[in-house]
Amino acid sequence: MASIPDSAFQRFDESPDEEFYRLPRFVTHIDDSAIAAVTQLYRRYFRPGAAILDLMSSWVSHLPPEIEYSRIVGIGMNGQELAENPFLDEWHVQNLNRDPHLPFADGEFDGAAICVSVQYLTRPVEVMREVGRVLRPRAPLVITFSNRCFHTKATACWRLLDDDGHLRLIAHFLREAGNWREPDCCDARLTTDGDPLYAVVACRRDDQDS
Numbered sequence: 001m002a003s004i005p006d007s008a009f010q011r012f013d014e015s016p017d018e019e020f021y022r023l024p025r026f027v028t029h030i031d032d033s034a035i036a037a038v039t040q041l042y043r044r045y046f047r048p049g050a051a052i053l054d055l056m057s058s059w060v061s062h063l064p065p066e067i068e069y070s071r072i073v074g075i076g077m078n079g080q081e082l083a084e085n086p087f088l089d090e091w092h093v094q095n096l097n098r099d100p101h102l103p104f105a106d107g108e109f110d111g112a113a114i115c116v117s118v119q120y121l122t123r124p125v126e127v128m129r130e131v132g133r134v135l136r137p138r139a140p141l142v143i144t145f146s147n148r149c150f151h152t153k154a155t156a157c158w159r160l161l162d163d164d165g166h167l168r169l170i171a172h173f174l175r176e177a178g179n180w181r182e183p184d185c186c187d188a189r190l191t192t193d194g195d196p197l198y199a200v201v202a203c204r205r206d207d208q209d210s
């Protein structure tokens with residue numbers, strides 16, 4: 001499989017992400033129906049009692065409020081946002097573009113999420129390989145995206161593609177990471193009006209997988 005060249009991950013704004021995310025943004029980035037679609041996916045893929053990793057997290061996680069999880073950990077860029085997130089038991093400020101290594105042991109989590117943020121990763125294959133490492137075998141990663149973003153911080157390959165291209169791009173990252181089963185690109189948008197919402201779900205490979 002051909003690797004995507006580094007130039008595809010250039011951004012208009014190459015200033016440190018720490019600066020861009022220094023001030024908290026207590027806003028939601030998608031509308032209520034798109035948030036409901038994200039929550040519904042989590043309801044489907046994250047079982048009660050699971051340990052969940054919310055990557056690229058903020059003050060909201062969109063997890064179903066009625067389900068009890070054993071542990072929810074957030075990683076994001078702004079500590080004030082993460083501190084206000086009522087779902088998180090634990091959080092870390094970490095720039096994944098600088099350091100994609102996740103500070104967790106192998107197989108510590110039962111599920112992971114990246115919501116409306118994957119377009120900001122300049123080293124997505126390394127990050128996804130790390131997410132696979134910290135998930136137990138067969139555990140799901142749910143990646144959702146819409147059609148809006150901080151344009152100057154989105155990578156060139158993301159900016160150049162349409163929604164269908166984004167689904168394929170994420171699937172490519174996961175395949176290149178090498179520790180995922182074949183991803184499921186939900187082939188239709190998950191909302192009927194308002195903000196579009198798309199998802200790619202992949203499960204961590206099992207040692208028994210060929």
Ligand SMILES: C[S@@+](CC[C@H](N)C(=O)[O-])C[C@H]1O[C@@H](n2cnc3c(N)ncnc32)[C@H](O)[C@@H]1O
Binds near residue numbers: 056060077095
């Ligand atoms: C559009 S917001 C989405 C936040 C949240 N996931 C949601 O669903 O509302 C983008 C998020 O990506 C995170 N982010 C952006 N660049 C990052 C980086 N280099 N490392 C880690 N997180 C990053 C920011 O902290 C921010 O919370």
